[in-house]
Amino acid sequence: MSVVDAAASVFCREGYAGANIDLIAAEAGVSRQTVYNHHGDKEKLFVAVVRDLTERCNAGIFATIASFPDQPTDLEADLIAFAVRMNRNCICNRDGRFLRKLIQAEGERYPELFAEWRQQGPSRTWSALAARFARLAFAGHLSIGDPDVAARQFLALVNAELQITFMLGGMPTEEEVLRSATNGVRTFLGAFAGKKSPAGKQAALVHA
Amino acid sequence: MSVVDAAASVFCREGYAGANIDLIAAEAGVSRQTVYNHHGDKEKLFVAVVRDLTERCNAGIFATIASFPDQPTDLEADLIAFAVRMNRNCICNRDGRFLRKLIQAEGERYPELFAEWRQQGPSRTWSALAARFARLAFAGHLSIGDPDVAARQFLALVNAELQITFMLGGMPTEEEVLRSATNGVRTFLGAFAGKKSPAGKQAALVHA
DNA sequence: ACAAATTTAGACAGGCTTGTCCAATTCGTC
DNA sequence: GACGAATTGGACAAGCCTGTCTAAATTTGT
Incomplete structure (x- = not known):
């Protein structure tokens, strides 16, 4: 395991103040001196950890998001599968859980570092996702007021049943992820299911 | 400020390992010795803080929840007002933010302490809320499949736009809380709006 | 006003952690 | 095999924190 990976693990488990450089070195399988040679001091190492996690998570x-079902065959099934992928690959995995915990625990201590994360992560995530939902709405598959709101609510819904697990730093089972995604997508579609006259059809008519 | 309140503040700000008894004493306006006289040691003080926060939050x-609109006049407006009360009085306030942060940061280190919180807090909260939604459904105001799922999704939706703020330990403005609640309740009702033939009417007919 | 209980300031030991220094060893490369 | 670079283990100083102790000051109850 690399030094940065070991440091991520220890910072998450023990918190910044409680993290011990000796422990990080031991967990990485190197000597303490090597940690200092590579990363200078504890704070620089922490910053390196956060940057690394942010990059990989993004x-x-x-x-x-690139695998979003733009042209769904079965909208419900496709959105559920997308939500499961999102959870499995981005939110429940090691990097996602670590980054979330570090942000929650140390976000207030490093405002500039996490402001950077916030702009490059959630802001762009929501925009990208909102664009996909807008496209589905335009094609008549959904009936959405504000795509940004829909994107945030989509993520909130498909994670609704996993919040306690996340809070305690745990890893939900595959079955829990699927159930939460299924229930969330059904409610989402209950609220935003497409109307009979999609914008695409209307536009086609105008052009005809 | 009492010792326990000051300790809650410092534990949240600095983490368990980073919390300094001298700082807690200074913030509480007492001497360090008094802290030790009252609470024994750091760990006992931490447990006292968590129990205090858990109790007040619950x-x-x-x-x-007792103010849930069982007999709504304007269902949307009543649910929005309820959601705003929930956020303002339980989730965004000092105790709620502190307890959440302590659970996230130290939950894995004190499994038994937070298992107790989990059983007395979220589990019972969801049950109580689910019962209220079931009653609304029974009266024909909502059309719900699983009341427990609906309760969790309701909370997820009305907080959907506040998650980033919560993540960084911030306090959303009154306007943000209202907007998130409004958007969340509208989506919730879009998915679960009541049918024309409420269970209550059916029951009345059976009895007639 | 007086006595008991509590609080306070400060000193103090013990332990732990960070970050540096250095000599010995190992590794990569030619 | 040889040479330079990187790594290692360990010692080390300095600082910080916990938890205890003590004697003085303050508060409380009567």
Whole structure:
């Protein structure tokens, strides 16, 4: 395990103040001196950990959003599968859980570091997701007022049943993820199911 | 400020390991020795803080649930007002934010302490809320499949727009709380709005 | 006003952690 | 095999924190 990975693990488990450089070195399988040679001091190491996690998490999120069902065959099934992918690959995995915990625990102590995360992560995630939902609405599959609100509510709904598990740092089972996603998507579609006259059809008519 | 209140503040701000008894004493306006006289040691003080917060938060939650609109005049407006009360009095207030942060940061280190919170807090909260929604459904105001799922999704929806603020330990403005509640309740009703033939009417007919 | 209980300030030991220094060892590469 | 670079283990100082102790000051109850 690399030094940064070991540090992520220890910072998450023990908190910044409680994290011990000796323990990080031991967990990484290197000597303490090597940690200092590579990363300078504890604070620089922490920053490196956060940047590393932010980068990997964002990459995973945007890779997953790229698999959004733009042309769904079975909208419910496709959205459920997308929500499960999102949870499995971005939110429940090691990086996601670690980053969330670090943000919650140390976010107030490093405002500039996490402001950067906030702008490059959630803001862009929501925009990208909102654009996909807007497209579904435009094609008549959904009836949405504000796509940004819909995107945030989609994420909130498909995670609704996992919040306690997340709070305690746990990892939900595959079955829990599927159930939460299924219930969430059904409610989402109950609220936003498409109307009979999609915008696409209307536009086609105007052009005809 | 009491010792326990000051300790809650410092534990939240600095984490368990980073919390300094001298700082707690100073913030409480007493000497360090008094802290030790009253609470024994750091760990006992931490347990006292968590128990205190858990108790007060639960009391606030159940007091707020008691104000649930069982016989709504304007269902949307009544649910929005309820959601705002819930957020203001239980989730965004000092105790709620502190307890959440302590659970997230130290939950894994004190499993038995937070298992107790979990059983007396979220479990009972969801049951109580589910019962209220079931009653609304029975009276024909809502059309709900599983009341427990509906209760969790209701809370998830009305907080959907506040999650980032909560993550960073911030306090949303009154306007943000209202907007999130309004958007959440509208989506909730979009998915669960009552049917024309309420169970109550059917029951009345059976009895007639 | 007086006596008991509590609180206070400060000193103090013990332990732990960070970050540095250094000599010895190992590793990568030619 | 040889040479330079990186790694290692350990010692080390300095600082911080916990928890205890003590004697003085303050508050409380009567």
